[in-house]
Amino acid sequence: MSTPKIAIIISSTRQTRFGDKPAQWLAEFAARRSADLAVEVLDLRDYPMPFFDEVASNAWAPSTNEVAQRWQQKVAAFDGYIFVTAEYNRSIPAVLKNALDYAYPEWNRKPAAFLGYGGVGAARAVEQLRLICIELQMAPTRTGVHIQGGDFMAVWREGKPLTELPYLEQNATTMLDELLWWANALKTARTQA
Secondary structure: OOOOEEEEEEOOOOOOOOOOHHHHHHHHHHHOOOOOOOEEEEHHOOOOOOOOOOOOOOOOOOOOOOHOOOHHHHOOOOEEEEEEEEOOOOOHHHHHHHHHHOOOOOOOOEEEEEEEEEOOOOHHHHHHHHHHHHOOOOOOOOEEEEEHHHHHHHHHOOOHHHHOHHHHHHHHHHHHHHHHHHHHHHHHHHOOO
């Protein structure tokens, strides 16, 4: 079986966002496992879709927006996903919800893992994201990575390297192990369907 392809999705497009730092750290960390999995960072800035404005989900009618079509093709190429997300008002960024809504069959029967950051490590946003992923017929994994509180502020404001937070590597290892197991299992199941 071929190596599972995993997308690391940066879920904020704000100019002052923090998300590219943990996404880059995670991509470098995951690259150490190149024999197990292949990762690619996807930036929602590269897919500037309007707020969902189609006649229906692409599960029922093809999307007309060219950027949405390009997004769907890109998402379809992966065997699993890691969402790197902030928490905005106890939920996920609107641009992430929009990107999720623009695809449906592309997400189906694939695993999702989460790296959250902010005051509470985006724990509330991640819980909502898990529910959205279930509705999109994804398999959310248990272990996530959460950069929270003082650690988040030390990295964001003071420039402390993420590599100086040893618990991140421990959680990321477990998260990647779970994601890889599900990616392989679901990839096998998809080929047999």
